[in-house]
Structure formats: C-alpha cells, structure tokens
Amino acid sequence: MSDVLAYAELRGSQLRGVARETVTGARRLADELGGDVHVVSVGPPGSGEEVASLADYGADRIFTAEDGEFGAYHPDALVRAFQYLADQEEYAAILFPASARGKDLAPRVAARLGRGLATEITDLEVEDGEPVVTRPTYADKAYARVGFTESPALMSIRPNVFIPEESQGSGEHEELEVDADPVRTRVSPVETSEEGKLDVAEASQVVSGGRGMQGPDNWSLLEDLVDALGPGTALGASRAVVDAGWRPHAEQVGQTGKVVSPNLYVAVGISGAIQHLAGMRTSNVIVAINKDPEAPIFDVADYGIIGDLFEVVPELTEEIRKIRGDGG
Numbered sequence: 001m002s003d004v005l006a007y008a009e010l011r012g013s014q015l016r017g018v019a020r021e022t023v024t025g026a027r028r029l030a031d032e033l034g035g036d037v038h039v040v041s042v043g044p045p046g047s048g049e050e051v052a053s054l055a056d057y058g059a060d061r062i063f064t065a066e067d068g069e070f071g072a073y074h075p076d077a078l079v080r081a082f083q084y085l086a087d088q089e090e091y092a093a094i095l096f097p098a099s100a101r102g103k104d105l106a107p108r109v110a111a112r113l114g115r116g117l118a119t120e121i122t123d124l125e126v127e128d129g130e131p132v133v134t135r136p137t138y139a140d141k142a143y144a145r146v147g148f149t150e151s152p153a154l155m156s157i158r159p160n161v162f163i164p165e166e167s168q169g170s171g172e173h174e175e176l177e178v179d180a181d182p183v184r185t186r187v188s189p190v191e192t193s194e195e196g197k198l199d200v201a202e203a204s205q206v207v208s209g210g211r212g213m214q215g216p217d218n219w220s221l222l223e224d225l226v227d228a229l230g231p232g233t234a235l236g237a238s239r240a241v242v243d244a245g246w247r248p249h250a251e252q253v254g255q256t257g258k259v260v261s262p263n264l265y266v267a268v269g270i271s272g273a274i275q276h277l278a279g280m281r282t283s284n285v286i287v288a289i290n291k292d293p294e295a296p297i298f299d300v301a302d303y304g305i306i307g308d309l310f311e312v313v314p315e316l317t318e319e320i321r322k323i324r325g326d327g328g
C-alpha cells in the first residue's frame with residue numbers, strides 16, 4: 001500500500017495552479033513510499049485532456065470523469081469518484097489542496113471513507129513507512145507533527161507551500177463513469193471577483209493594506225506597488241479595512257479571511273494582530289511597513305521599515321521599478 005491519490009482541481013475545464021501543487025506533494029510522498037501517483041478529476045467534456053497534462057508533474061494514472069453536469073463544482077459526484085477509487089485501490093494517502101473547494105471537498109471524502117483528515121499541512125515526510133505531516137495549530141502560533149492511525153491518510157496542503165516541480169509520470173489516462181445524480185448539494189451561481197484579477201490566496205507575491213492606509217482612496221499607492229512587483233502579485237487587506245468597507249472581503253487575509261503563503265508578503269499599515277498573522281505567517285519573506293516600532297507585525301517580519309507609509313511606499317515602488325528596468 002504505497003500509492004497516493006491527488007485531487008486535480010478544475011475551474012471549468014482549466015486546471016487550477018493548486019492542482020499542480022497537490023500532485024507535486026503526492027509525488028514527493030509516493031517517491032518516499034515507493035508507489036505511484038494517481039490523480040482524479042470530475043469536470044465538463046474536454047477537461048480530461050487538460051488533466052492528463054499532470055503527467056508532467058509526476059502523475060502515473062489519471063482518472064477523469066466528464067459530463068455536462070460537471071461544469072460547476074459537483075461535490076456529490078466527486079465524493080462518489082473518490083469512494084470508487086478508494087474501494088478499488090489501496091491508497092497510502094489522499095491529497096487535496098486547502099483551497100476554498102478543497103476545504104469543502106476533503107471533509108466530505110473523509111466522512112465518506114471514515115478516516116481522519118489533517119488540514120492545511122505545510123510539510124510531509126515518511127517515518128517507518130507511514131506518512132507524517134506538519135500542520136499549524138493555535139492560529140499558526142505552533143506547528144504539530146501528525147501521524148495517522150489508519151490508511152488512507154487524508155490531508156489538505158496549504159496553497160503556495162509545495163512549489164510545482166516537473167517530473168515525468170507514466171500518465172496512463174483512464175475514463176471513469178461517475179453518476180451526476182443523486183444531487184444533495186448544488187452550486188449556483190458562482191460569483192467570481194473582477195475579471196482577470198488574481199486571487200490573493202493564489203498569488204506568489206501579496207501587498208496588503210491595513211487601517212494605516214487611512215481610507216479607500218489611498219489604495220492607488222498599493223496598486224502601483226503591485227504593478228511594480230509584476231505578474232503574480234495580488235492585493236490583500238486586513239479585516240479592519242474590510243469591515244470599514246474600504247476593500248472587498250475576497251481580499252481579507254487572516255483567521256476569518258484567506259490563508260496565504262506567498263513568496264513575498266508586504267504588510268503596509270497593518271499592526272499584526274494575531275488573527276491577521278494566522279493568515280500570513282507562513283509566507284516565505286515578510287516585509288512590514290509601519291510607523292510604530294512596537295507594532296507586533298515586526299515580530300514576524302524578515303524586513304521592517306519603520307516610517308510613514310505615505311513616504312515609504314512611493315519610494316519603494318520607484319526603486320523596484322528601477323531595478324526591474326521599468327523606468328523611474
């Protein structure tokens with residue numbers, strides 16, 4: 001029992017970035033266990049071909065179910081697909097992304113299989129032939145190493161932690177027959193944020209603003225910084241500014257917002273309350289700009305700039321533009 005199953009998350013018929021991260025995590029685990037990586041998706045007609053590209057990230061067997069009903073997220077069909085595969089194959093582990101959809105699906109599959117679930121994991125390894133994972137606890141203030149008493153070990157991986165790695169899998173593609181009915185949960189409609197706008201949870205660089213920004217009209221300062229940092233950068237916000245109606249809830253980072261783990265997190269005019277830190281402290285590099293040297297955000301920051309953000313941010317933006325050769 002050494003094979004690992006990964007959920008290939010789709011939006012419509014497009015693979016989401018987290019699907020490649022999940023398969024990368026599954027590949028790492030399977031390599032240590034000496035097994036194969038299987039992936040499964042449930043999507044609209046034509047989506048299977050896209051999912052088959054996960055062979056380039058180490059998928060050995062690719063199970064896809066296609067149906068016109070599967071254009072939107074279809075948790076009932078997905079649970080049936082996972083149950084079918086778990087009944088057929090003896091998996092050591094099943095991996096999901098801890099994306100919004102993964103957070104909905106993983107507990108459903110865990111309940112159906114009667115297994116526990118380790119959520120938001122940030123690391124995984126094998127000890128004595130069994131998966132052991134690391135996951136944050138107490139609002140990210142501590143990390144727990146968690147083992148599993150039964151197989152398969154179910155886990156969801158925090159987005160942006162497992163950077164996709166190319167690795168050739170054998171990529172055998174098999175079609176699954178999955179019933180669209182009965183339906184107990186129907187998703188409709190799906191409201192997406194502004195067209196083409198990068199989701200803060202998926203961005204590799206995040207610039208977040210807090211109450212120190214003093215009002216919604218000052219956000220162009222942060223938009224300029226996002227622009228200077230280039231593609232892959234998104235805007236985030238503290239809850240204080242979302243509650244004030246300055247920014248949409250989709251941008252909120254923290255315990256009651258989104259958990260992000262980008263390469264670079266720039267906190268501008270954010271004090272660093274524990275509930276905010278819970279959403280960003282696993283970021284790779286944290287930069288804090290705050291006029292209060294005692295602000296708790298400096299306790300987690302790799303680089304801190306003590307100063308007035310209205311002076312610091314334009315200068316920083318200009319310097320980044322110069323370095324990137326965008327003028328200035």
Ligand SMILES: Cc1cc2nc3c(=O)[nH]c(=O)nc-3n(C[C@H](O)[C@H](O)[C@H](O)COP(=O)(O)OP(=O)(O)OC[C@H]3O[C@@H](n4cnc5c(N)ncnc54)[C@H](O)[C@@H]3O)c2cc1C
Pocket residue numbers: 209210211212213237238239240241252253254255256257258268269270271272273274275276279289290291292295307308309310
């Ligand atoms: C159950 C619960 C859940 C919560 N969930 C979340 C959550 O998900 N996310 C979240 O963010 N919060 C959350 N909170 C709220 C959290 O406790 C804080 O109230 C909030 O994070 C504060 O936001 P802030 O840092 O923007 O504002 P403040 O705490 O008011 O900080 C503003 C900062 O800006 C600095 N500043 C002001 N002017 C300037 C300037 N000109 N230049 C530079 N710096 C300046 C100040 O020194 C200060 O540090 C939650 C609270 C509770 C109780």
